[in-house]
Amino acid sequence: MTGFKRLQVALSVAAGIAVVALFLWRPTAVVYGLQRAGLYASIALPMALVLGIVHIVNLAHGEMMMVAAYLSYAAARALGIDPLLALVPTTIVMFIVGIVLYRLTISRTVDGPELNQLILTFGIAMVLGQAVNMIATSQPRKISLDYVSASATVGDVSFGVYDFVFVALAAASLAGLYLFLKKTRLGQAATAVGQNPRGARIVGIDVQRTYTIVFAISAALLGIVGTFFMTKFSIFPTVGGSYTMRSFSLVAMAGIGNLPMIVVSSVILGVSEAAIQAVPHGGGWSPLVFFGLIILAIMIRSFRGGRA
Amino acid sequence: MKGLQTEALTIRFGGLTAVDGVDFSLTPGEIVGIIGPNGAGKTTLINLLAGIYAPTSGRVVFDGEDITAVPAHRRAALGIGRTFQLIHPLEDLTLVENVMTGFLFAGRRSLRAAREAAAALCRDLGLGGLNRSTGELNILETKKMEIAKALAVEPSVLFLDEVMAGLNSTETLDVIRMVREIAAHRNLGIGVVEHVMGVIKELTERVVVLDGGRLIAAGPYSEVSQDPRVVSAYLGGSV
Amino acid sequence: MLTVENVDCGYGRLQVLRDLSMEVAGGAVGLFGPNGAGKTTLINAIMGINRVTAGSITFEGRGIHNRPTHEIVHGGIALVPQERELFPGMTVLENLRIGAEQVPHARDRGEETLETVFGYFPILRERTKQLAGTMSGGQQRMLAVGRALMALPRLLILDEPSLGLQPSIVHELFTILGEMKEHVAVLVTEQNVRESLRTVDRGYVLENGRIVLRGTADELANDPEVERSYLGL
Amino acid sequence: MSSIEQRPRRRAPWVFAALAALLAFLPLVAGPYPQTIARSVLTYMMLAISWDMLIRSGQLSFGIAGFFGLGGYAAAIGATYLGVPPVLTLVFAAVVVGVVALLIGAVVLRLRGMYFAIVTLALAEIFRIVMHNWSSLTGGPNGMLLPRSAFDGNSVATYLMMLVLAAVVIGVSEWFRHSRIHFALTAIRDNETVAASAGVNIYAYLLTAFAITSGIQGAVGASYAQLFGFVTPESSFNVNYTLIPLAMTLLGGMYGTWGPVVGAVLLGVVGEYLKLFIPYGHLLVYGVIIVLVILFMPRGIVGLVRGHLERSRRTTTASEKGGAA
Amino acid sequence: QEGAAEPIRMGGVWPLGDITGEQGSKSAQLAVDELNANGGILGRPVELVVIDSEFSPDKGAAAIERLATIENVDFFIGGMSSGVHLGQIPALKRYRKITMWTGAASHLAEEAIGPDQDWYFHLHPWDYNQGASYVEGWTAIAERYPDIAIDRWFLAYEEGAFGSASFEATQQLFSDMEISGESFQSAAAGGGDYTAVLERAKEYDPDVFIWAGYDADALPIMEQARAIDFAPPLFVGAPPGWPASFGESGLAEGVTLYGMWAPSLNSVSDVSAHYYQSYVSTYDEEPATYFAPLGYTAVMILAQAVEAAGSMDQDAIIAELQNIEYDSALGETISFAPSRVISNQGIRQQKILQWQGGEQQVLWPFEFATSEPEYPFPSWDR
C-alpha cells in the first residue's frame, strides 16, 4: 500500500467515524450532510471526468448545468409534464450541446497555451448565463412539486427524503463512470488519452473523437443533474456559478483523476457543513469549514506526497 | 578533502531502494565512468549528489563539509554541476539565456557579466546563434547547451548523464574531445554516465558499476568489463 | 508495401523533407543519418502525425498521407516512438492490452499476441501489474515495442529504439528484431549503426532531408562515408 | 562582443509605453467620465499585471479578489482605527497584505498547478468569510464606510493617484522583466529541477513574487476603497476581480507588462461602450468577444502583434542577407 | 427661444440584467412616454437615458459620471442595491443634481450621503424604517385580530447584508418580545439548504416565523419546511421579490409577506390600476417586484414638482419636492421628510401582505387592505 493509498483509507475511516459520532449527537445532520454530499458529488463527478481526461478546467460547468435545468423547466412548462419526464430529452440535448461546444470551440484551443481553455470556458459561461438571462430574465423559477417535500418520520424527527435522489445519482454516476472507464473500449481509450494523448493516437485511438465524447458525456451527466437540481432548487441564470467553483474545489481535494475520492471528499464536506450548521449560530462559518477543509486536504497531500 | 564523497548513500522510493548504500567519490581532475543496467540508479545517484533528492540515509560530503542537508540551488553555487538525462531546456529563454542562469544564480553575477560569461562559454563550446530559441537547436547543439549550462555554475565536479546518447559517432567523438578539454582546462572532476562503452573506454580512467542500486564493481574499464557480474548484469554478449 | 514518393514535409515555414522518396518492400529497413536529418520527421509523416505538403505515401497500395494517425494504425502500421509515449499510470498489462484493443483486426487475437510478446520480453510477463511509469528506461522501451506488436502490424516502425538502453538489451533487441522481420516488415532509425546493420537488409542514409545513399546492409557497411561517420566508435 | 550586440533590441516596449502614457493622460483633458473609466481600467490593469507577474513563475493564482478585498479592508480598518491618512492607506494595505501573503505563501507555495490555484481561491473565500463574520471589527455583512476619502474624492486628484500607482506597478513589472527575477521566474516556470540546478532558490523567488504581487493587489484594493469610500464583503471580494483581470491578461498576452495593459484597456473600454449601444444584453456580446479573441488570437493581442513584427523582421533580415550575398 | 423645446433629461441607473432594474427602467420609460404624450413637462419633451450599473459599484459610479457630464441630464433616478449605491455616492455628491432614488435600504448608504444634502431624495424606506413599520404593522394586526399571537419570533435570515440587517433591526425593534434567529446561505449566494435553520425554528416553536432572503429561496424553503413538518401559525417571507408563478404553487396559500406593491392594490388605488394596465399593455408582462412601480413613481414625482415650480430652477424644484403630496402607484401619498440623517426621505413603510388564492392581498396598512388575514397558516396536508 502506498502512502497515498494509506492516506485515502485513513481519511475515509476518519470520515466514517465522524459521521457516526455526529449521528449519535444529531441524526438529521448526518442525513442532510449525506444528501448534500450526494448533490456535491453528482455535480463534481462530470467535472472530474473532463479535468482528468481532457485536462480542461471547465469554468462553464455550472452554467451548463444551469442550461440543462432551464431546458427541463421549459419542457415541463411547455408540455405540462412532470420535470423528471424531461430527463431523457434534456440529457440527449445536453449530449449534443457538449459535442457542439467541444467541436466548435474547445477543440480549437487544444494546441494553444493551456490557460486559453480556462478563459475560453469563462467566455462560454458568460455567454450561456447572459443568453439565459435575456431569454428568461433573472427572476427565479421553480415548479412546485409535491414529491420534493416527501418526508419520513423516525421517532419524533421528520426529515426530507427526496434529496436522497442526489445520493443515488452520485452513486450511479460513479458506478457508471467506473464501468465506462474500466470496462468499455471507449472508456479505456479515454483513460489512455487522459494519460498521454500522443501515445493514444499511435495505438490507434481517435483522440479528438474521444475528447468530444468525454466532454459530451460530462454535458449529458449535467443534463441529468440539472434536471434533478431544478426539481429541488429555484433556478436563475447565475445559479450554476457557485457550483463550478465548488466542483473544482472538490476535484482538487480528491486529487485530479481520482473519481471515488470525490465521493469521499463530498461526504466529508457535506457532513461537516451540516454539523457546523447544527451548532446554533454556526451557519455563517460553514463556508469556512468548506474551504478550510479543502486547503487542509490539499496541504496534507502535498506534505505526504513529499519530494520531487 | 577536495571533491565529493558519499557514505552509505541510500534512497528508497516506496518499497524500491533505488540507491543502496553507495560509497562513491570524485576528485577534481579525474573522469569517472558510472555505468550499470537500466534502472540501476545512476540518474538517481546524480540527483542525490545534486540535492534534487534527499537521501533516506547516508551522507554527502563536499570539499570536506557535510552537505547532505544543503538544498539543490546552494549545491549548484558550491560547485556541483550536472546535465539531465531527459533534457528539458528552459524553452522560454534563448540559448544564451539558458546558459546565463548558472552564472546569474549560482555565480551571483550581474546580468551583464553573466551574459558575457555565457557568450564566451558558448563560443568555447562552438555554439553559435546565441539568441536562437531552444526549439531551433539540433540535438548536438542541445547537448552542448546542456553541458554549457552545467559549466555555468562554475563547478568543481560535473556529472554528465548520457550526453552522448542519440549522437552519431562523429558527433560523439566531437563531444568526447570537448569533455576532455573541459576536464583539462578547468581541473574538474567529471562523472560520466553512458551506455555506449566506446565512450566509457575512451574517456574514463576509472569506472564504477551500479546494479540494483548497489555498487557492484569499480576499477579501470579494462578490468571491470571482464568482471563476470558486470558482463552478466550489463554488457551481455555484445561487447 | 510502403512507398514514399516525392514527399515534402516540415514545420511551419521550416521545410525538413524535400522531394523524398523511399520504400519498404519487406524485411528490415534501416534509416540512418545525422541528428536533425529528418528521420523522425519522415516517420511522423508516414504515421500521419506530420502533414505532408507534397508527394504521396502509400501503404499496401492505399494512399495514407495526411490520414489521421489512428486510421493508419488500424491499417496495419505500428510505431515505437523515440519518446516511448507509454501510459504511465496504467499497468504493463493494460498498456499491452490497449495496444490490441483499439485496433479492430488485432482485438480478437489479443491474448494470443500477448503470449508472443511475453515470449520476446519475459520481463514484461513478470511485471504485468507494475505501473508503466515506474519501469526503468530500458524496460519501458521493451514495453513500447511490445505494445506496438500488440496491434499486429504488418509494418513496425521503430524510432531510435536503442537510445539509452544498456548494451546487453540493445543487443537483445536487435536479435528480436531479426527474428521478427520474418513475419513483419520493420523500419528502424538508429544511431547505433553497427548493431543495426547486423539486422537490417537494406538501408537509407538521410542528410538534410534528402536521401544521400541507399543500398543493402553490406553495401552500406562497406561504404567509406558510412564507415567514417557512423562506425567510428 | 558581437554576440552580445546580437541581442534583439527592445524598441516595441517603449512605443507601447509612450502610447500608454498618452492614453493615460488623455482623460485629464477629457473630463470626469473618461477619468472614471480610466480609473476603473487602471484598477483592472494593475490587477492583471500583478497576476501576470506571478504566472511568469508558472503559479496560477485564483486569489486576486482575496488580496484585493483584504487590501480594501486593511485600508478601511487602518483609516478607521489607526487614523492612517487616506493616501497612505495604499502603502499600509500593500504592507499588510504583503506580509499576510508572505506568511501564507511560506506554507502554500509548496503547491503547484491546479492545487495552488484552488488554494488561492479558497483563501480568497476565507478572507471574505472572516471579514463577513468579524462584525465588531469590520461591520460584518454591511461593511464599513471610510472616515474620509483620498483628496475628498476630487476626480482629477484621484485619477492622478491611480496613475501614479499604475506607473509604480508597471515599473515593478518591468523591473521583474528586466532583472534577474525574470530569469529566475522563467526558469522556475519551465523546469524547477533545472532551475534549482542552476542555483535558483525557487522558494525564495516564489515567495518574493507572491508577496509583491499580493501586496500590489492589496494596494489596488485600498485605492478602490478610497475611490468609493466603502468596503463590503460582497463587493470587495467579488470574484470578478479575479476573473476579469485574468481574462484581460490572456487576451492581451501573458508573460509581459504590455499584454495585461492592452487587454485591460481593450476589455475595459469595450465593456463600457458596448452597453451604450446594447443596454440590455451587452454582457452577452462581451462574452462572445472573449470567446472569439481566444479562438482567433490564441497568443493574445500582444502575442499576435509581436508575431507579426518578428516575421517581418525575419523577412527583412533574410532579404538583407540575400542582397548582400 | 429654442431653449423652450429643449428636452428635459433624466438619467437612470439600474442593474439592467436583473429583473428589478429591467422592469424599473421600463416603468420609468413608461412614465416618460406618458408625460410626452401629454405634452411633456413645462411644454418641454422628456428624455430618459438609462445606463446599466451591472450590479457593480464602479460601473454604477461610471454611469453617474457619464450621465452628468456627457449626457448632461437634469436629474438622476433609479437605483437598486445598497452596495452599488455606496459606490455611486461620491459621484452623486460631486454633481449635486436632484436625485430621486428608488433603491438602497442600508443605513450605511444614508450615512454616506450625510446630512444637509437637500438635492438627494430617497424613495425606498431605510432598513430601520422597514423594521419600524413591521412593528407598527404587527402591533396593529394583533390589536385588531386578538386571535393572532405575535409574542415568540423566529427569524431565519440570509447571511448577507440584506438578511443580517433585517435580523438586527428586528431584534432591536421587537426587543420586548422573545426573538431567536439563525442565518442561512441564500440560494442566490450558492446555498439553498434551509433544513438546519428550519429545524432550529421548529424546536423553538415560534408564533411568527420570518425568513428574510431572496426570491430564489421562496419555494424551496417552503418545500423543506413541509418536509420536516414545520407549519408555524404565521409563516412570513420577506424577500424583495417573488419567483415567477409562485402563486400557482399550492404551498403559497396563507404565506404572509412584506412588500410595497401588489396588483391587488389596483382595487384600492387608481394610480396603481392605471400604472398596472399601461405596463401590462405596453410590455406584455406583469411587474414582478415593487421596484417597477417605484421607477414609474420616481419620474412622475419629479414631473409634478417641476410643473409646480414652473421652471427648471433647482432650488425651486427642491422646495416643491419638499412640500409635495404625490399620490403614488404604491397606494400611499408620498411626501418627503427628514429621516435619521438625510433631509428628504419618502416612503417609510413596507406593507404586510398575504398570498391568498394565488395573489398577494394587502393586510396592512388597513387603509389599503384588500383582504382579511388568513390565520393560522394552514397545515401542510392541504
Ligand SMILES: Nc1ncnc2c1ncn2[C@@H]1O[C@H](COP(=O)(O)OP(=O)(O)OP(=O)(O)O)[C@@H](O)[C@H]1O
Ligand atoms: N522519483 C522516483 N519515484 C519512484 N521511483 C523512482 C524515481 N526515480 C527513479 N525511480 C526508480 O529508481 C530506479 C533507478 O532509476 P534511475 O533513473 O536512477 O536509473 P538509471 O540507472 O539512471 O537507469 P537508465 O540507464 O535507464 O537511465 C528505477 O527503478 C526507477 O524506476
Ligand SMILES: Nc1ncnc2c1ncn2[C@@H]1O[C@H](COP(=O)(O)OP(=O)(O)OP(=O)(O)O)[C@@H](O)[C@H]1O
Ligand atoms: N516540432 C518541430 N518544430 C519545428 N522544427 C522541428 C520540429 N521537430 C523537428 N524539427 C526540426 O526538423 C529537423 C529534422 O528533425 P528530426 O527530428 O526529423 O530529425 P532526426 O533525423 O529524427 O534527428 P534525431 O537524430 O535528432 O532524432 C531538425 O532541424 C529539427 O530541428
Ligand SMILES: [Mg+2]
Ligand atoms: Mg538514467
Ligand SMILES: [Mg+2]
Ligand atoms: Mg529523431
